[in-house]
Amino acid sequence: MSRRTSRTTWAVLGPILLAQVGLLAWHHTRVTAEPHRVPVAVEGPAAVSQSIAHRLNALPGEPLDAVVVAEGDDPRAGVRNGGVVAALAVDPSTPGNVLYVSSVNDPKMTSLAKTMATRVGTPLGRTFVTRVVPPTERDGPARSTVAVVSGCWVAGGFLLAVLWLVVRWRRGTTTAPAVRAHLVLVAACSGVSLVVAVALAAGGSWWAWWALGFACTYAAAVSTVALDVLFGPVGVALASTLFLFLAGPLMSGRDPHLLPGFWWRVAPWTLQGATREIAGTIAWFGSAVPLRSMLVLGGVIVVSLAALVASAQLRRPVDPHRRIEAVPWRLRVVALVLPLAVTVVAATLLAPTGARVVSARPVPGASTTQCVATPKISTLAELNQFAGNVRGEPAFQGADVGADVLLQDGRRLWVFGDTLRAADFSGQRFVRNSMLVLGGGCAATVLPADRGAIIPDRGDGIGYWPMSIARVQRSDYDLVGVATQRVKSTGTPDGSFAFESLGSSVAVFIVQKGGTPQLLAQQDLGPDDKNPAHPQWGAAAAAQGDWVYLYGTARPDEKGVFGFSLQVARTRIENILTPSTWGYWDGRKWQASPSKAKELIAADQGVSQTLSVFPRDGRWYAVSKRDEFLGTDLVVWSAPAPTGPFDDGTVVGHLPSDLKTGELRYMPLAHPDLLADPGSVLVSYSRNNTDLQKVEDDPFLYRPQFVRVALPR
Numbered sequence: 001m002s003r004r005t006s007r008t009t010w011a012v013l014g015p016i017l018l019a020q021v022g023l024l025a026w027h028h029t030r031v032t033a034e035p036h037r038v039p040v041a042v043e044g045p046a047a048v049s050q051s052i053a054h055r056l057n058a059l060p061g062e063p064l065d066a067v068v069v070a071e072g073d074d075p076r077a078g079v080r081n082g083g084v085v086a087a088l089a090v091d092p093s094t095p096g097n098v099l100y101v102s103s104v105n106d107p108k109m110t111s112l113a114k115t116m117a118t119r120v121g122t123p124l125g126r127t128f129v130t131r132v133v134p135p136t137e138r139d140g141p142a143r144s145t146v147a148v149v150s151g152c153w154v155a156g157g158f159l160l161a162v163l164w165l166v167v168r169w170r171r172g173t174t175t176a177p178a179v180r181a182h183l184v185l186v187a188a189c190s191g192v193s194l195v196v197a198v199a200l201a202a203g204g205s206w207w208a209w210w211a212l213g214f215a216c217t218y219a220a221a222v223s224t225v226a227l228d229v230l231f232g233p234v235g236v237a238l239a240s241t242l243f244l245f246l247a248g249p250l251m252s253g254r255d256p257h258l259l260p261g262f263w264w265r266v267a268p269w270t271l272q273g274a275t276r277e278i279a280g281t282i283a284w285f286g287s288a289v290p291l292r293s294m295l296v297l298g299g300v301i302v303v304s305l306a307a308l309v310a311s312a313q314l315r316r317p318v319d320p321h322r323r324i325e326a327v328p329w330r331l332r333v334v335a336l337v338l339p340l341a342v343t344v345v346a347a348t349l350l351a352p353t354g355a356r357v358v359s360a361r362p363v364p365g366a367s368t369t370q371c372v373a374t375p376k377i378s379t380l381a382e383l384n385q386f387a388g389n390v391r392g393e394p395a396f397q398g399a400d401v402g403a404d405v406l407l408q409d410g411r412r413l414w415v416f417g418d419t420l421r422a423a424d425f426s427g428q429r430f431v432r433n434s435m436l437v438l439g440g441g442c443a444a445t446v447l448p449a450d451r452g453a454i455i456p457d458r459g460d461g462i463g464y465w466p467m468s469i470a471r472v473q474r475s476d477y478d479l480v481g482v483a484t485q486r487v488k489s490t491g492t493p494d495g496s497f498a499f500e501s502l503g504s505s506v507a508v509f510i511v512q513k514g515g516t517p518q519l520l521a522q523q524d525l526g527p528d529d530k531n532p533a534h535p536q537w538g539a540a541a542a543a544q545g546d547w548v549y550l551y552g553t554a555r556p557d558e559k560g561v562f563g564f565s566l567q568v569a570r571t572r573i574e575n576i577l578t579p580s581t582w583g584y585w586d587g588r589k590w591q592a593s594p595s596k597a598k599e600l601i602a603a604d605q606g607v608s609q610t611l612s613v614f615p616r617d618g619r620w621y622a623v624s625k626r627d628e629f630l631g632t633d634l635v636v637w638s639a640p641a642p643t644g645p646f647d648d649g650t651v652v653g654h655l656p657s658d659l660k661t662g663e664l665r666y667m668p669l670a671h672p673d674l675l676a677d678p679g680s681v682l683v684s685y686s687r688n689n690t691d692l693q694k695v696e697d698d699p700f701l702y703r704p705q706f707v708r709v710a711l712p713r
Helices: 003-029 046-057 076-080 107-124 143-170 179-200 206-231 233-245 263-269 271-285 291-314 329-350 380-389 692-697
Strands: 038-043 064-069 086-089 096-102 127-133 366-368 398-406 412-420 434-439 442-448 463-473 477-489 499-512 518-525 536-544 547-554 565-572 583-585 612-616 619-625 633-639 650-654 663-671 680-689 705-710
Touching: 038 046, 038 107, 046 064, 046 107, 046 499, 046 518, 076 086, 076 096, 076 127, 086 107, 096 107, 107 127, 143 179, 143 206, 143 233, 143 271, 179 206, 206 233, 206 271, 206 291, 233 271, 263 271, 263 291, 271 291, 380 705, 398 463, 398 663, 398 680, 412 463, 463 499, 463 547, 477 536, 499 536, 536 612, 612 663, 612 680, 619 663, 619 680, 633 705, 650 705, 680 692
Parallel strands: 038 064, 038 086, 096 127, 463 536
Antiparallel strands: 086 096, 366 442, 398 412, 412 434, 434 442, 463 477, 477 499, 499 518, 536 547, 547 565, 565 583, 612 619, 619 633, 633 650, 663 680, 680 705
């Protein structure tokens, strides 16, 4: 290289280097942080931890990557070994959560973890305490030291290569270096790395620091030399861009997950990012070296050496009589090295990162309205008097459905369908679902923060009608599952028949003793499908021990058939949001295919779309109005087990609709533990009117009525 060319080169490289140093200083002083897929863990009961992870992973912009730790496992383990930066332990039987954070976290990362814990705890009415967890290797260097050393290794390798190249330029050598000359570069990288390793050495790990420092410094140096051999001064400028510009934000010392813009995505693919990740493992965690980072370091070295060897072999005088050698030597080098580079990139992409994502929308906390005093109710007449005549508070005027469950603290939780609210209510006046809590002489409506439906409508306006409810008891709290029907308005809003059913869904609530029910998660079951021949799972539900039995109803497209068939599935409460884990009764055993589920009751003169199934004294009973709206008979079917076989049904009452007055009577539901009697059961049925104005003028026309029916023997 001539002296003039050298001056021109430095005239170009100088401003580039200065600009990149300025960028480094800018990132170092910038105080903002943008979290991207920060690895965190949630430990607790499966239904609770999974739902929290769902909500965290669905936050806008994906700031968190939440994984679930099995209940009973030590949530600190992932923090100690560097798998996560924080772990939240949730025990509903205690008043607060515990947040474990690493002592070597970026301070902004710890602040983010505390924000996460607040976001999780506040809707559930829970506080948290923070516990700092030291890493596995307590005597490692500080985070700032690791960041600075990693950056210095990369920058040092680049500068060693530039110094080495300047000497070769002055000697007039621009071809690929000979082995002896290359060994000089290797020795220089090794020496610099050894000095740093001795300074960082702790607990006899100096050799690991030296190996990492040499690999990083040598990778930066040899790749710079290879780029210079291939592209001259332009290659050196490219190397400075790769090792300084792209590494600039990383050299600021900030955790890569908090880097703004695209930098956090680029970081793992840079020498600085890969070196820093390996250095953190050596310094603090003592765990296996990250495979992806090893591939990045090793890949840069292998590809660079391949390029140098190929250029030494192919850069020779061209024989014009041989067409293949007429191709420029640089293109031939690239053609030989490119497949190797693609292989390295592919291997790095396929390398496991250990992340596992779960995913749903965060739900704000709910509260209860002012208490409405309730009298002591001990008879059917008193129950109907209260249900039909007591004026509710503005959040609840009238509704249908009315499924209930008894909580372990003695209160009773009710869920209702389309609910009317008073004209002066400060919120949505009509919602697809609502919830009441009754107990201790008090009735209160459970309202979410937006004062809408307790199970919020989907983003496209699809609402959720409750069908059934079941409870599984834990030590100091209850997990309550509510099966719902996805509905879409098709005509006059909220008309009696102006809707389509699109499938079923499940919502899970947590209710601490004496506390307000809080929605943990809600999940649609399958895609939208208005074909009634496909079962609506959760049309009835019953809990026995840890098993939850979910009954499905379906109506075939057959002339003259107005009823629905009955099938059954079962699952644990922890898996209720994951239908792929359910078992379906095929007549002999529980199996995984819903299409093989056996009909327990046929659709011809069958049950309504929503019904009740419950156990009593060793028998199982299904209560429903036969043939849905067009039927009149209230029927009880009986079976020895939740899987049947059910008998032909016994008519125990009549629920005709009055077409002259427009009164509709539908959806009878059993309440086996309400005013319980050994030989009978209380049954509520919903009332409505085809004239919507009548209902709006008098919401008492839109409240359930109760009857007592005898259970067949």
